[in-house]
Amino acid sequence: MSFQVIISGIAVGSAYALVALAMVIVYKTSEVLNFAQGEMAMFSAYFAFMLLSVFGWPFWAAFPATLVFAFLLGMGSEFLFLRRAKNPTILGLIIMTLSLEMIIFGLVSWKWGSEPQGLPFPIDSYDTFTLGTLFVSKLEVLTCVTAVVLMFLLFLFFRYTKVGIAVKATQLNNNTARLMGIRTSRILMGTWGLASVVGAVAGLLITPASTLDPYMMWDPLLKGFSAAVLGGMTSLPGAAVGAYIVGIVENVFGSYVSIEFKSVVAFALIVIVLCVKPSGLLARHYVKKV
Amino acid sequence: MRKKNLWTVGLMGALTLFIMGVPAWAADVPGVTDNEIRVGQWAAMTGPAAAWGAVARGADVYFKMINDEGGIHGRKIKHIVYDHQYNPAKTVAGVKELVEGPGVFAFVAGDCTACALAVRDYMIDKKMIWIALGNAWSIKPDKHFFFVYPNYVDEAAIQTKYAWEQMGKKKIAVFYQNDDYGKGGLKGVERQLAKYNAKVVAEIPVEAQDRDLKSHAMKLKEANPDAVIMWVNPTTAVIIRKTAAAMKFAPTWIVPSTLGDPELMNKVSDGLWEGTVFSMMAELPDSDLPLMKKYQEAFKKYGPAGERFSLFTMAGIGFSEPLVEALKRCGREVTTERVIQELDKMKDFKGIFGRITFTPDDRQGQKEVFMCEALKDGKAKKLTDWITVDK
Numbered sequence: 001m002s003f004q005v006i007i008s009g010i011a012v013g014s015a016y017a018l019v020a021l022a023m024v025i026v027y028k029t030s031e032v033l034n035f036a037q038g039e040m041a042m043f044s045a046y047f048a049f050m051l052l053s054v055f056g057w058p059f060w061a062a063f064p065a066t067l068v069f070a071f072l073l074g075m076g077s078e079f080l081f082l083r084r085a086k087n088p089t090i091l092g093l094i095i096m097t098l099s100l101e102m103i104i105f106g107l108v109s110w111k112w113g114s115e116p117q118g119l120p121f122p123i124d125s126y127d128t129f130t131l132g133t134l135f136v137s138k139l140e141v142l143t144c145v146t147a148v149v150l151m152f153l154l155f156l157f158f159r160y161t162k163v164g165i166a167v168k169a170t171q172l173n174n175n176t177a178r179l180m181g182i183r184t185s186r187i188l189m190g191t192w193g194l195a196s197v198v199g200a201v202a203g204l205l206i207t208p209a210s211t212l213d214p215y216m217m218w219d220p221l222l223k224g225f226s227a228a229v230l231g232g233m234t235s236l237p238g239a240a241v242g243a244y245i246v247g248i249v250e251n252v253f254g255s256y257v258s259i260e261f262k263s264v265v266a267f268a269l270i271v272i273v274l275c276v277k278p279s280g281l282l283a284r285h286y287v288k289k290v
Numbered sequence: 291m292r293k294k295n296l297w298t299v300g301l302m303g304a305l306t307l308f309i310m311g312v313p314a315w316a317a318d319v320p321g322v323t324d325n326e327i328r329v330g331q332w333a334a335m336t337g338p339a340a341a342w343g344a345v346a347r348g349a350d351v352y353f354k355m356i357n358d359e360g361g362i363h364g365r366k367i368k369h370i371v372y373d374h375q376y377n378p379a380k381t382v383a384g385v386k387e388l389v390e391g392p393g394v395f396a397f398v399a400g401d402c403t404a405c406a407l408a409v410r411d412y413m414i415d416k417k418m419i420w421i422a423l424g425n426a427w428s429i430k431p432d433k434h435f436f437f438v439y440p441n442y443v444d445e446a447a448i449q450t451k452y453a454w455e456q457m458g459k460k461k462i463a464v465f466y467q468n469d470d471y472g473k474g475g476l477k478g479v480e481r482q483l484a485k486y487n488a489k490v491v492a493e494i495p496v497e498a499q500d501r502d503l504k505s506h507a508m509k510l511k512e513a514n515p516d517a518v519i520m521w522v523n524p525t526t527a528v529i530i531r532k533t534a535a536a537m538k539f540a541p542t543w544i545v546p547s548t549l550g551d552p553e554l555m556n557k558v559s560d561g562l563w564e565g566t567v568f569s570m571m572a573e574l575p576d577s578d579l580p581l582m583k584k585y586q587e588a589f590k591k592y593g594p595a596g597e598r599f600s601l602f603t604m605a606g607i608g609f610s611e612p613l614v615e616a617l618k619r620c621g622r623e624v625t626t627e628r629v630i631q632e633l634d635k636m637k638d639f640k641g642i643f644g645r646i647t648f649t650p651d652d653r654q655g656q657k658e659v660f661m662c663e664a665l666k667d668g669k670a671k672k673l674t675d676w677i678t679v680d681k
Contacts, residue, residue, distance in 0.1 A: 008504040106336060114340035115600075116525055118558040125560070126535035137536040210501050210529045211558045214340070219501040247502075254505030260468060262505060263497050 004134055005255045006248055011140035013247025014147040018202035019217075019224025020231070020239035021154065025195040027233045029171045029188055032093045036077065036101040038221030040196050041203030042214060043104050044070040045119060046112055048204060049212055052120045059122050063204065067197050074196025078189045109214045116211035125208040143205045150198060151240055158236070167191055171234075219263075223250075226266040230273050232283020241282060245269070320416075321395030322624050325361075327617065328368045329353065329610075330394035332381050332409075334401055335373035341524075341602065342401040345423065346371045347594060348606025349398055352614075355588040362617045365624070370394060374405060381405035382412065389416050396629070399423040399609040403470055417626050419633075421613050423605070431653045434626075436633055438609055438646060438655045440571050442471060442546070444679040445659055446478025446519065449544050449569050452661050452674065453517050454486055457567075459542060461491045463515035465506065465530060467522045468495040475521030475546060491515050496530075498523055507533040510541075517542040524549055524558070531562045547571040547659060551601040556668035564666045567673070569659040572604050572643050574670055582642055604642055611641035612648075612655065644676055 019037065026034045034040075047069045051062035082088075082096055127138045158164040169177040170187045178184050206220055227246045231238025246266045254262035273281060321328040333346035353367040361367065370392065372384035381402070388394045389412075396419035400406055406422065406429050413420055414432050421436045422429065431437065453459040464479050466472030476493055483489060492513030494506050507530055510518060518541050520527060527549055534540070544567045549555060555563040573579050575586070585607055589599045597603075616632040617624060636655075638645040646655035658676040665671060 004508065005505070008508070012502040012504065109336055109340050113597075114343070115554065116341070116528070116558045118560060125532050126562070128536045128538070130538070135537055206501070209532055211525045213525060215499075216501070216525075219499050250502070251505050255508060259505060259509060260495050263500050 002255070005251050007134060007136055009248030009251035010244060011136060011144060011247070012251065013227075013244035014140070014144040015202060015206050015220060016223045016227045016246055017147045017240045017243035018143075018150065018198055018205070019220050020227040020243045021151065021236060022195040022199035022202065023225055023228045024233060024236055024239040025154075025191055025198065027228070028236075029167055029191045030093070031090050032082075032097065033225075033233075034097045034192075034195065035094065035221075036097045036104060037195065037199050037224075038217030039101045039104040039108075040070070040073055040077065041199035042217045043073060043108055044196070044200035045203040045207050045212055045216070046108055049112075049117060049119050053117075059120075066204065067200055070196045070200030071193040074193035074199075075189045077196070078192035082192075083185065083189075105214055112214075114214050116213040119204075119207040119212045121204075121208040123208075137209075139205070139208055146201060146205060147240070150201065151236065154198075154236055163187075163190070223247075223266055226270050229270050230280060232280025234284075235280065235282040238280055238282030242280070245281075319395065319625050320389070320393040322365070325365055326368050327362065327365050327624060328370060328392060328394045329613070330370050330372065330385070330388040330397045332372045332374040332384050332397075332400050332405065334376040335371065336375055339376035339401065342376070343373075344597065344600055344602035345399050345401060345606040345609075347597065348589075348603035349610045350606070351589050351592045351603070352585065352607040352610050354592040355585075356614055362614065363620075363622050367614075374402075376402050376405065378402070378405045378408035382408050385409045385412060389418065394418070395624070395626075396420065396613060398613055399606060403429065419613070419626060419629055421609050423609055433650075434630065436612065436648055436653050436655060438612065438643060440547075440644070440656045440659055441654050441679075442474030442521070443478040443481065444657065445546050445569055445571070446475040446521065447482040448478075448659055448677050448679060449519055449546070449567075449661070450479045450482035451680075452569075452677070453519070453542070453544055453567075454482070454488075456661075456674075457517070457542065459515075459517035460488065461513075461515045461517070462488075463492040463494070463510055463513050463518045463541070464490050465494045465496065465510060465518055465520040465522060467498055467526065469498065471548075472496075472521040475519065479519050496522060496526055498526065500526070501529060503530050503533050506530060507537055507539060510534070511537055511539040515541050517544055519544045520549075521546055522549075524551075524555065527555065528559045528562075531559050535562055542567060544568065547601075550662070550670075552662075552664040552670045553598070553668035554600065556664065556666075561666070563664050563668075566664040568662050568664065568670075570662050570670075571656060571659050572601070572608055574662065574672065575599060575601075575604065576669065579642065585642065608641055608643040611643070612636060612639060612646055615639055615641075 022037050044066050048062055048066040051057040077100055081100055082093055123138050125139045128135045166182045166187055169182055170184045174184050223246055227243035228239045231242030249269055250262055250265055253265040331346050333343055334340050335343040350369050353369040357366045370388055372388055374381040374384045398421045400423055419434050464476050466476045494509050496506055547570045550568050550570045573582055586599050616629050619632040620628045633648050634650050637647045644656045644658040648655050658678045660676050661673040662670045663673055
């Protein structure tokens with residue numbers, strides 16, 4: 001089997017991993033599937049585009065500013081939108097994320113139009129490292145490295161910081177966590193911000209290889225979501241592993257079986273995995289006590 | 291008491307008169323009054339394909355210009371756009387709303403093949419003239435439908451002919467969107483190559499929403515073609531070009547007029563678009579054609595501020611030109627039958643598209659395109675004059 005296919009799979013898997021991580025972070029704390037995650041990332045990418053192309057900011061200023069924007073966008077979405085629901089059910093909140101998705105989509109289309117744009121980026125998406133017949137683009141290497149570094153940072157955050165542990169406590173039992181003095185609503189807001197930042201990083205890394213347009217995140221979000229389900233929605237390493245599996249399987253399938261069905265193979269994979277292991281590959285099976 | 295009865299009778303009488311009066315006020319021809327002709331259009335003004343919204347804005351500018359010039363034989367055109375968000379269910383609702391609400395005389399353009407198919411039977415039922423954006427290849431023709439856009443199959447055959455005969459490309463691969471549009475392109479390439487006893491070296495389908503095209507690019511590269519003819523959407527085109535460039539795979543890329551907006555493509559592809567060969571169904575925006583200059587002036591005057599005079603704008607104008615021409619030829623007597631007759635008599639009508647000819651048996655109006663090459667700065671140069679299909 002061509003090594004190149006695996007490399008391509010890992011490269012695209014890294015982008016899926018970032019999206020999957022963002023979804024898992026929110027799901028872990030609130031059991032809400034945030035379907036607006038992709039659009040939030042897209043909004044952040046447009047924000048970067050505005051700073052770079054309209055205001056002429058340099059990259060070193062525009063990208064950090066975008067991450068700050070993404071953090072505020074995430075927190076704002078939770079605080080101004082989801083928290084306003086009175087006695088919401090989980091399903092209700094999920095539907096709210098869908099409406100949030102549509103709102104952001106409409107807002108971006110209205111503000112920037114839906115003609116595709118190019119996001120300026122410090123490296124050309126088609127600059128490559130080659131080794132014999134193998135090649136990998138610099139952007140893909142950057143995406144891979146960023147994904148791994150972010151995963152490591154998230155691991156450290158959840159394992160060793162006070163806030164990270166508070167997030168875990170909130171996830172395990174919201175009421176008890178509150179009784180222990182954790183301000184769970186703030187924790188929730190913070191995780192939305194954090195997820196939005198991770199999503200924005202994905203958005204910034206996905207855009208240069210394609211175009212900046214309002215529906216740029218639809219495909220990555222679907223694949224990231226598949227990856228998260230595959231790995232187990234509550235497990236960060238699971239999401240990452242799931243993403244790499246989706247990326248590799250897709251590319252192997254596309255290259256050797258059928259390119260026509262390449263984009264749906266991820267979903268077939270989920271069905272198979274969920275039949276064998278309902279909670280996903282790496283998540284512990286979790287039974288709620290009544 | 292009596293007074294009250296009188297009131298009731300009076301009220302009922304007025305109501306009856308009103309109800310009976312409505313048909314008398316409405317024109318005999320739907321959508322046509324003494325001083326107005328209503329033209330409908332569904333367009334994706336918002337939603338995933340909102341870039342197509344520019345078609346409706348282009349048509350709107352054109353109709354405003356016509357109205358400011360005095361309209362057509364004393365009637366102004368009222369252009370009503372329904373935003374269907376590229377959703378067939380909404381198109382059905384919207385078309386019904388326009389036909390049964392204000393009433394329209396004809397439809398122009400109308401994007402989205404699936405949406406067009408969804409309203410096709412209803413339009414026939416209501417005898418709606420439709421100067422379609424679609425293509426007779428994917429939408430079954432009817433007495434009321436007029437297709438302007440060159441047939442995808444024919445356009446691809448012309449591209450292939452040019453690549454084979456003029457550019458000397460003998461190994462041609464096809465990268466196509468897995469739907470009627472893309473398959474039309476593939477069919478055209480195959481048809482033309484069969485004339486040279488040749489076959490495509492690779493035919494790679496792609497789903498419109500796919501963003502990871504590495505395996506597609508690899509498969510294309512493995513076939514080692516001199517030229518790749520691709521029938522995809524702009525985003526897919528940009529992604530495959532970037533992916534191919536990363537693989538150091540640089541064949542000649544040939545694309546249809548749906549991707550014939552080099553200014554946009556150059557901008558979003560980081561300059562990779564330079565050298566792309568494309569077929570074009572409308573004059574280039576910087577053409578010397580006086581009509582083009584006139585439309586550009588009109589766009590500055592009536593168009594939305596900050597919007598570019600793009601390929602889509604031109605499409606909106608180009609699809610409306612034959613209708614306006616037919617209405618002009620009809621004089622004051624505007625009926626569905628008359629306009630269809632006039633459209634069917636149209637021979638070599640030239641607006642900003644290629645020459646358009648309709649007959650009752652052939653409703654594929656335009657049969658010619660010309661070939662261009664994208665230049666570095668987003669401009670384009672003409673490589674050929676208009677080329678007609680040879681079947």
